[in-house]
Amino acid sequence: MAEARAGRRTWSLRTRLVVSAVLLIAVVCAVIGAVTTIAFRTYLYGQLDDRLGSVAARAAGPPAGDAVMPPGGDAPHRAPLDFVTGGGAPVGTVGALVGADGRVGSAVASTQEVPSGPAPTEQRLTAAQREALASVPRDGEPHTVELPDRGGYRVEYADGARGSFLVGVPTDDVQDALGTLIVVEVCVTAAGLVAAGLAGASMVTVALRPLRRVAATARRVSELPLHSGEVALHERVPEAEADPRTEVGQVGAALNRLLGHVGSALVARQESETRVRRFVADASHELRTPLASIRGYAELTRRRWARDGTATLLAGPGTRADAHARGTADTLEFVGSDTRHALGRIEAEATRMSGLVDDLLLLARLDAGRPLSYEDTDLAPLVVDAVADARAAGPAHVWRLELPDDPAAVHADPARLQQVLVNLLANARTHTPPGSVVTARVRTPAPGAVLLEVEDDGPGVPVELRPHIFERFARGDASRSRQAGGTGLGLAIVQAVVAAHGGSVAVRSAPGSTVFSVTLPAGAPTP
Template structure:
């Protein structure tokens, strides 16, 4: 944990590094521009004096004119502090030199005819110098070209650049610190909504799952995160609510048979009974135990389904044959209520025959139970979209309110009194049906309007 940097610190370092880099680059460019400007100024002065010296040397027609050359050059240098001029033969004989002039010999020897050589060097007292060298022809017939060197002291330039760089580094250091501080403030303020989200998330408990983040008040960049968290909390709230309702319903379903068994056993033990009475009591207890066994078996099946442990065996199943087989089981009950039952269509799916028959039986049992006397139940198998198969079970009766439709497949869910499950079942049939269909890659659906309720089993292609 100690080796990890916070986002605030990372942003602060990034701001500081970015500003330092920009300032250094800007200082380098400005410093280079200033140095080039000084060099251009120096070269302009040096080139002017070089041309003046070349012109004066061209007018020297004999050795007697050298005196006039010295006087002319001396007069031309009046007012030019720090400027030095040297005129010498290639053999090293000095024809003219200003006081204190000092030029590197190795540089002057490299001068070529028709070219001007520029250079910088350290003079006496370690003073920086900038100068140019060139060959010039005198007016003396047959005389070889002379070397002309012009230099100037650039100490003031060096002092300026030294002060400039010192100022630049100071400004860069100050700007880096200031930018880092301002970046820290900006990062803190920018991450404040994220910290608010963190505080809100930390306050979420099982009793506060209804809390939601205000998406409209967070920055655009965090809106998607807020939406995701709100969606997660909504799913958790729904899951907790369902779990709470399920626990309550399960306790209610188990309480009745357990209470019946306990009461009946206590009453039986209160006094001696005849053999027939004991036999009747044991038969009644067996019925309650069978009910408990069914509930436990159904719950185990649903638990396996929730954990994707229900793996159906695959075989070709003719849905119409399975429906007809279930029709025979409910035939007597439908005749008692004068319910007309029809079956049409054709379709085969790949799945577990016993599981699919159980799903169909659950839906037909539900339809027979809630279809009024004289009503009808119609089963149809059709080809759905893209090769899918759809089995629909339609029955007449009261319309189921829309608010109950989405929850009919929940465990132990009770709609209004007209749709409540009888004591024959534990209220898990529709939930098991949906689990079976999902294990086969399909889905169970329901719709109800105008006194017609339709349960559909939709099988995926395959």
């Protein structure tokens, strides 16, 4: 049973469709044949019963009370069973005389040795045949009886002026006609099923050709190396097989949409991998310089102390070495100042590297969706504090504030917003010449939103940098200058923090006016 089910499951769609259609046609033909056979049988037996009725009426004569004597005397003498061989009765007709006690008496059948030969002759029935006739109900209706050695008969009881009789006619002609009809129906049905199978196979093959092309497209896509590298997914189902008005077209259109989504995902994956690789390369580049500086200054300090410190320790009082040590006092003083410079550079580079690592860690936490410490706070005091700090760090710039009369409440993390303000103001200070005017502005342009803008009148952002200005390690100069001490992560942190708060950040720039706009959802007013 399990093997049979497995075999059916391995049938192709073409085979299943053809077999299903042939089976359906076979069922329809069987129903039509059965109905036709039943109708034809009813018709033939109706005709046979009519002939039987006429023979029975001739055998029994008119009803006993309706008998009419011929003029001039008695009725002519007739043998009781002469209707069997008389005209109008088919060959093979049987007749039996029924006595007053209900028993079957004389019983004969007409026979003809040679078809279309001389007139039929009588042949007496056997006791078994008479017994079969005696079993027929005496209700005057036709009944089918099987007479031994003679076959099927339609038998009817008749009672009239000539007596009571059992009359029967053979059913061989009816059975032969029905058999012929059934054979014809079976042959025609078999031929029709074969023709339907061949035609159905051809039609299904043509109908499934678009589906095979869809499968071929899917097979070609499955053979593409999609696991790594840059993938160009250009395979699509032809438009002729992607018509949504047909079932196969719906499959093709769905596959095209799926391939489009997969292609978009692969492009996004490739872009993400490219950003990660660029990010790792930029981070390595940023960390390499402070590490090289620390290593170089540490090596310089070690060598200076190893050379001059040893000479000082070996010089005792009153010795030539002592005189030499006193003679090199200026050199030792220089060595000490050089060492202090080296240690200062080591500390500065270590501090810069720590800030870079802190920025990278913050970005990693924001990318991972770490929760922030949200609270309802007024944005204006944060802007005032950030501008005050920026004025202290950049006294050569002109700093201005534009604050609303009402509190600008936001539901945010104050520490992270402070970092956004610091980074925006530091970016303006770093990339504008001394004397530039930097304006920090807070507005509520629409209900439910708070707008923070930092504007400067510097030279502006280069056009080619604007699409990438919020990317990590993005810099405005090709030499990656670090004179300002930046890491290239300030604006990336701004975008990440603002996005974590459900806001947005944008920039518009022209020579003499660069504006960074931060939009944040408004919070409940602070008390």
